Amino acid sequence: MRSALGWVAAAVLLSAVAFFLSGYYNDVYRKLLLWIALALSYNFLFGISGQVAFSHFAFYGIGAYAVVIFLFQLGMPLPLAILAGVLVCSAIALIVAIPSTRLEGFYLALATLALAQLFIVVLNEGGAVTGGTGGLVNYRLPAIFGVYITGPWYTAVIVILVLGTYALLRHLDRSWFGRACRAVRDNPEAAAAMGVNVARTKVIAFTLTSVLAGIAGMVYAFVDNTVNPPIFGLENAFLLLFMVIIGGSGRHAGAIVGAVLLYLLPFVLSPLIGHHHALVFGALMVVVILLQPRGLIGLYDRYPRGQKAH
C-alpha cells in the first residue's frame, strides 16, 4: 500500500513539473524522460543480462514507425495498433536473438549492428509505407474516449511510461528471472549447472527489453508527431551504451544518472565543440572503463557514508 502511494506520488510530482515548463523546456523534459526509459531497459539488457546489442534504439524506431503505420496506413484502432506493434517488435527480436545465442561470444552484437543498419535502409527505401527519407508526418494521437491528450498531459503519459518501465524492471530484477540473468552474465557454465536455461534466459531478456524499447518508441511517435530516418540513426545506439556504462551498468540508478548526464551534457558542450559531443562521450567512456568500471554510481558507492559494505 505504501509503495503504491509512493509510485502515485512520484507520478504526480514528475508530471506536475511539465505544467510549469514552457514549450521548449517541456520538449527537452519529454525527451529526457524517454531517454531515461530507454536507458533503464537497455541497462537490463546490457548491464543485468550482459548482452551487447546495438538494436535497442532501432526497436525504439520500429515501435514508433509500427504504431504510426498501423494506425494511419492500415486504419487500425489504437489498442489494436499498439498490440500489433508489440507483436512486430517481439517477432523481429526473436528472429535476431535465437540464432545469435547458438554461439558463445559477441555474435549478438554484430547481428544487432547489422539489424540497426538495415532498419535505416528499410526506412529510406520503404516508399509510401515508411514515407522514405521524409518519414511520416501530419498525424496526431487519436482521441481516447473522446479526449485528445496534448501538451503537459501527454508528458504525464511519458511519466507513466518511465515509471511503468522502472517498476517492471525493478520487479523483474528482484525476481528469479533477474537472478538468472545475472548468473548467465557472470558465469554461463555455472548458471547452466544450476539449472538455468542459458539460451532461453538470454532470448527472453532480449525480446522483453526490445519490446519495452518499442513501446517507448510508440509513445515517442506522438511527441513530435513525425517519424523519420535520421531520428533513429546508429549513433544513438552507441549513445545508449555510453549512458549505461558511464552511469554504472547493472544498476537502475546508474542508467538514470547516465541518461540525464549524457542527455544534458550536449546543451553545455555545444557552444564549445558544436555537434561533436560524441567525441567527448567516446573518450569519457574509455576513461570510465579504464578507471572506474562501475561507472559514476561506483564513485558514489566509494564515497564514505555510514558503513554499507559490499
Next chain:
Amino acid sequence: MRDLLELSVSAAASGCIYALVALAYLLMIRPTGVINFAVGEWAMVGAFGGFLLLSKYEWPYALGMAAVLGFMLLVGWITERIAVRPLVERGAPLLAAILALLGMLVVFREGISLGFGPDPHQVPEPVSFEYLKLFVIGATLVVFAAVWLFFERTLWGKAFEAVALNRRAAALMGIDLRRVTVASFAGGAAAAGLAGLLVAPNTSAHYLMGVPLAIQGFTALVIGGVGRVEGALLGGLLVAFAEQLTVRYAPLPSGYAQGVPLLLLMLFLLVRPTGLLRARA
C-alpha cells in the same frame, strides 16, 4: 556471359575488401579473443590517410600507400596501449576491452569528422580505372599469401598460433603475450587500413564508411570460420557474390543489398556456426 564475367570481377574485388577487414578481425581475435568493432573505423582512417597524402599532397602512390600502412601500424599499436593493455594487465573481463574499443571507435569517427568535415573526399586510384579491380584482387592475394606464410613458416607465426590455442601454455613456453597482442593489433590495423585505402577510389573517403565495412567483414569472418586465414578470404568472396547477385537479380532497391550480410549471418549462425573452414587441431 560477358555480363556475368564483369559481375564476377567486381564481386571478387569487393570480396577482397571484405576479406581484408575479416583478416583484421581474425588477426586480433585469434591470439586475444577480442572482437574489435573499430576495424571499420580503422579502414576509414586508412582511406582518409590516402586522401591526405595522395590527393592533397599528391605523393606517388607506392610511397603514399607505404606511409599509410606504416601509420596504421602505429594506430593499432597506440590503440592497444590505450584501450586494451591496461585492462588485460588488471585482469578485467574481455568485454571491458571490447567496450573500450567501441569508445575508441566513436573517438576515431568523430575525430575524422571534426578534422575533415562531413563531406566525402576523393581518393585517387593506383592504376587506371579499368584495372583498379584487378589491382585490388592482386594486392589482397599478396597480403593473404604473406600472412599465410607468416603463420606457417615463421617462428613469430608459430608463436601467434600457440597463443591462439592456449594463452597460458604459450606464456609458460616463454612467448611474450604482450608483444603478440600489440603485434596483432598493429597488423589488424594495417590490414583494415589497406582495405580502406583500396575501397576509397570507388566509394570516396567518408566518415560514416566504417560501420558497413565492419558488418560485411565480420559476416565474412563468421562464414569462413575464425580459425583459418583462408576462411576470411573465402567468406569475403561469398558475402560479396551474394550481395552483387542480389542487387543484380532481385527486384529490390539496391540499398537492400545491405541486408544481405545480416541474412547470411543469421543463416550461418543457425546452420553452421563454426564457419566453413574449421581450425586445424
